[in-house]
Amino acid sequence: MSNWTPPNVVAVLDPAYPQDELIYAELGLTVVCEPADEQWVLKRVDGPLSLINPQGLMQRLDFTEGKSRHRTREPGHGAAPLRKALGVASFEKRRLRKPCVVDATGGWGQDAWLMASMGCDVILIEQHPLVHAVLSSSLDIAKLDDQCKETCERITLLNADACEMLSNLETDVVYLDPMYPHRVRKKADSKKGMQILQTLLPPANENLSGALLDAALFTAAQRVVVKRPKGADRLPASQPFTGQTIEIQSPNTRYDIYLRPTG
Numbered sequence: 316m317s318n319w320t321p322p323n324v325v326a327v328l329d330p331a332y333p334q335d336e337l338i339y340a341e342l343g344l345t346v347v348c349e350p351a352d353e354q355w356v357l358k359r360v361d362g363p364l365s366l367i368n369p370q371g372l373m374q375r376l377d378f379t380e381g382k383s384r385h386r387t388r389e390p391g392h393g394a395a396p397l398r399k400a401l402g403v404a405s406f407e408k409r410r411l412r413k414p415c416v417v418d419a420t421g422g423w424g425q426d427a428w429l430m431a432s433m434g435c436d437v438i439l440i441e442q443h444p445l446v447h448a449v450l451s452s453s454l455d456i457a458k459l460d461d462q463c464k465e466t467c468e469r470i471t472l473l474n475a476d477a478c479e480m481l482s483n484l485e486t487d488v489v490y491l492d493p494m495y496p497h498r499v500r501k502k503a504d505s506k507k508g509m510q511i512l513q514t515l516l517p518p519a520n521e522n523l524s525g526a527l528l529d530a531a532l533f534t535a536a537q538r539v540v541v542k543r544p545k546g547a548d549r550l551p552a553s554q555p556f557t558g559q560t561i562e563i564q565s566p567n568t569r570y571d572i573y574l575r576p577t578g
């Protein structure tokens with residue numbers, strides 16, 4: 316039995332952004348001036364809404380800086396395994412366009428940004444309202460940047476449970492990066508964003524991720540790509556997949572690819 320309880324999150328209003336009062340009300344957050352020691356805080360930090368845990372660990376997303384900006388300047392830089400897993404080159408050769416992708420496990424949007432900077436249109440679904448709020452405000456800020464605008468415009472962000480949403484969507488590819496099971500967490504533990512997600516979200520549940528794979532297999536016209544840690548089992552789908560499956564390895568990650576017959 317898990318003894319996980321959702322963290323106690325409050326908001327701090329920046330007078331420069333009075334409109335955030337509505338966002339905080341929609342998220343059901345109490346606005347305070349001074350958070351208590353044990354409280355998590357959602358507040359603006361130099362622009363985007365950022366989430367800070369009681370230990371002071373902060374998740375602030377800025378797609379206009381660092382790796383994200385670099386990826387915008389050099390599309391697909393450092394992303395050869397992901398590009399291959401999505402089948403971008405072969406799809407483009409056949410269809411003369413890039414595949415559209417539903418990223419059904421949005422998280423902090425890093426993979427979605429990578430896919431959009433490769434030129435794919437991406438529908439990005441994140442179920443957790445706070446993670447969605449952080450992503451949404453960060454994308455809004457990136458839209459104001461001349462170099463990032465085009466990448467942003469390829470991303471449509473939704474706050475929903477992808478299991479429910481997927482059957483309403485049409486897409487070439489569904490991409491899944493569910494939380495890693497505890498027993499195979501290794502390097503992911505050291506990443507700040509993942510540490511925050513691991514406490515913010517209920518413990519990873521392989522059966523729920525398997526249900527997401529079922530929904531993805533129903534929706535994707537071309538392929539489903541599942542990002543897994545090296546050494547992890549495949550996600551448990553409810554029925555054995557009868558099509559072809561392949562794997563692509565990168566240093567810490569494996570992509571499991573479920574191919575549909577291309578017709």
Ligand SMILES: C[S@@+](CC[C@H](N)C(=O)[O-])C[C@H]1O[C@@H](n2cnc3c(N)ncnc32)[C@H](O)[C@@H]1O
Pocket residue numbers: 419420421422423424425426427440441442443446475476477478492493494495512516527
């Ligand atoms: C490991 S993180 C994804 C990280 C992401 N690929 C990135 O690059 O930042 C998994 C995320 O998927 C979200 N998620 C899990 N199941 C979901 C579902 N059924 N619908 C929407 N989001 C889901 C979780 O809330 C979490 O934020």
